[in-house]
Amino acid sequence: MFIDSHAHLEGKRYDADRAEVLARAKQNGIEAYLAIGNGEGPATADCAIHLAEKYDGQAEYPRIWASIGIHPHEASLADEAADAQMLQWARHPKVIAWGEIGLDYFYDHSPREIQKTVFLRQMELAQAAKLPIIIHCRPSDNSENAWEDCLALIQEHWSASGFGGILHCFTGSVDHARRALDMGFMISFAGNITFPKAQPIRDAAQMVPLDRMLIETDSPYLAPIPHRGQRNEPAFVKEVARKIGELRGVPAEEIGTQTAQNFYKFFGLAPDASNTAV
């Protein structure tokens, strides 16, 4: 059993075969996934809710939960009306997290000062909604700039809330992981852990305690080896578990079971068929 803690399946790239992708996940032992609700900006941040409404609760598909939030790429599109709308959506019973939110200094699709302002505001909204946050953090090349800013903002404006969070698609150093763990965060590893140049990610995956890690695909991006370069899908999360298992000397299935239990525990969900938060 495996849970993909982070995927974007609402885009056009799945329009032709979304139901088959979900069925294939279930056939491969993926029993649930968290649908990330960024859409193409705040106006479509309910995309994950729609996916959960359409496919959750059917035996041939994984269970589906949803998040909402403004990705740093679209920070420039944030405004007060969007904030109010998202607080509304956050009350939907399938919504269990606020994100992904954070800082992206690699693409700089929105100016960094706006990214920071919007990140702070998203943390305020998440706190009002009593939801944990999912963090996207990507520094510019050969730099730790975004990590320094991101961890400092979390420390100052979020850690005291007690709602915790997830560093998704972790690409930082062992030290960054340690600082996040100290603030009660979970660390989620993605398919890039299988890439030859990703030794720092593998170092972190050996250090993070097994009860503090999650696995994800970040579909459609970052398909793991041996699917690298293809469109990613939740079934491939097994490759992430396989790689972590290799690093830690345990079977992939054990990594799958442990990270699935971590997911349920972190979100306060019952690991049975009831599909509802407890």
Ligand SMILES: [Zn+2]
């Ligand atoms: Zn991300």
Ligand SMILES: [Zn+2]
């Ligand atoms: Zn993502």
